[in-house]
Amino acid sequence: MNANAVSPAPPAADATGSPGAPPAVALSELTKSFGAVRAVDGLSLEIPRGQTVALLGPNGAGKSTAIGMMLGLIAPDSGRAEIFGGRPGQAVRAGRVGAMPQEGGLIHRVTVGELIRFVAGTYQDPLPLERILAGAGLGGLAGRRVDKLSGGQAQRVRFALALAGDPDLIVLDEPTSALDVEARREFWDGMRRFAARGKTILFSTHYLEEADEHADRIVVIDRGRIVADGTSREIKRVTALTTVGVTVTGETSWLAGLPGVSAIEIRGDRARLRCTDSDATVVALAQAGAVRDLEVSPADLEDAFVALTAHRATPPVPSPVRTGPAGQEESAV
Numbered sequence: 001m002n003a004n005a006v007s008p009a010p011p012a013a014d015a016t017g018s019p020g021a022p023p024a025v026a027l028s029e030l031t032k033s034f035g036a037v038r039a040v041d042g043l044s045l046e047i048p049r050g051q052t053v054a055l056l057g058p059n060g061a062g063k064s065t066a067i068g069m070m071l072g073l074i075a076p077d078s079g080r081a082e083i084f085g086g087r088p089g090q091a092v093r094a095g096r097v098g099a100m101p102q103e104g105g106l107i108h109r110v111t112v113g114e115l116i117r118f119v120a121g122t123y124q125d126p127l128p129l130e131r132i133l134a135g136a137g138l139g140g141l142a143g144r145r146v147d148k149l150s151g152g153q154a155q156r157v158r159f160a161l162a163l164a165g166d167p168d169l170i171v172l173d174e175p176t177s178a179l180d181v182e183a184r185r186e187f188w189d190g191m192r193r194f195a196a197r198g199k200t201i202l203f204s205t206h207y208l209e210e211a212d213e214h215a216d217r218i219v220v221i222d223r224g225r226i227v228a229d230g231t232s233r234e235i236k237r238v239t240a241l242t243t244v245g246v247t248v249t250g251e252t253s254w255l256a257g258l259p260g261v262s263a264i265e266i267r268g269d270r271a272r273l274r275c276t277d278s279d280a281t282v283v284a285l286a287q288a289g290a291v292r293d294l295e296v297s298p299a300d301l302e303d304a305f306v307a308l309t310a311h312r313a314t315p316p317v318p319s320p321v322r323t324g325p326a327g328q329e330e331s332a333v
């Protein structure tokens with residue numbers, strides 16, 4: 001783990017398995033390149049049983065590739081992936097892992113019920129159809145033909161297929177990307193019920209609020225590496241950022257040189273200062289007589305995410321990121 005890593009949240013008490021039982025997921029120094037692109041770069045991650053973990057990262061960060069290796073679908077160049085102490089393929093075949101890939105075709109010309117019953121029948125100990133339908137929010141859709149489903153409904157069928165074998169671990173790659181607000185809410189209701197049974201969940205997402213709201217632990221990856229690992233609160237604290245807003249007129253470039261300021265953004269006569277030491281910044285602003293409409297607010301997860309994934313040569317956090325007059329960020333290093 002790197003300097004930004006913080007301790008993961010403890011797993012649910014009833015889900016840790018017997019003492020000494022291997023973790024749900026153990027990735028060790030996984031690396032994968034596609035030609036010149038290093039998609040995953042020495043990634044190590046352990047997920048205890050019963051934890052809900054969000055994998056968060058910008059486009060191309062390596063989330064899907066990491067998930068592919070975790071599920072045994074992509075062969076790593078080096079490193080090792082284990083699920084419940086064994087090879088990923090074994091765990092998948094034993095029905096201990098349910099997966100929902102980012103894009104997955106569904107068989108057409110069958111009904112939702114027929115498809116789920118067929119897939120469930122391939123597992124040793126599947127959930128009953130009614131429970132799968134209810135768990136995925138598909139009540140009332142069992143008789144609908146798969147090719148007549150909306151995008152959101154099809155996504156819920158993929159979720160149902162991931163649930164069918166009553167897995168201990170579920171791995172979801174951007175599960176809610178095609179869902180509207182209501183469908184997303186229903187989806188997370190289903191996930192909460194699943195987690196309440198002591199199951200382990202790993203999901204990747206672009207929605208920071210989903211990670212904030214639904215994950216016990218957030219793992220931020222960027223350029224194939226883990227750049228932060230902890231609870232939402234811990235990640236916000238690691239970046240140690242506070243935003244100071246102030247109204248200024250005239251020249252603004254001096255704001256970037258104030259103590260405690262790591263980035264500035266100017267919109268009209270409003271300056272937004274991202275600060276590592278807001279006390280020092282506020283004192284300096286007061287000394288300069290610039291305290292009009294002063295506002296101090298704690299960082300949100302988005303601020304932390306931007307700070308963690310702003311590309312630069314060296315990764316210490318926070319490091320100065322300056323924004324130009326139009327509010328566009330540019331790396332200061």
Ligand SMILES: Nc1ncnc2c1ncn2[C@@H]1O[C@H](COP(=O)(O)OP(=O)(O)OP(=O)(O)O)[C@@H](O)[C@H]1O
Nearest residue numbers: 034037038039057058059060061062063064065066
């Ligand atoms: N099969 C492939 N062939 C070539 N390059 C690939 C392949 N799969 C992934 N990549 C590259 O590897 C990098 C990581 O991609 P990956 O899909 O794992 O990222 P991601 O974090 O899941 O992105 P997104 O959030 O956009 O889905 C990207 O630069 C991508 O273009």
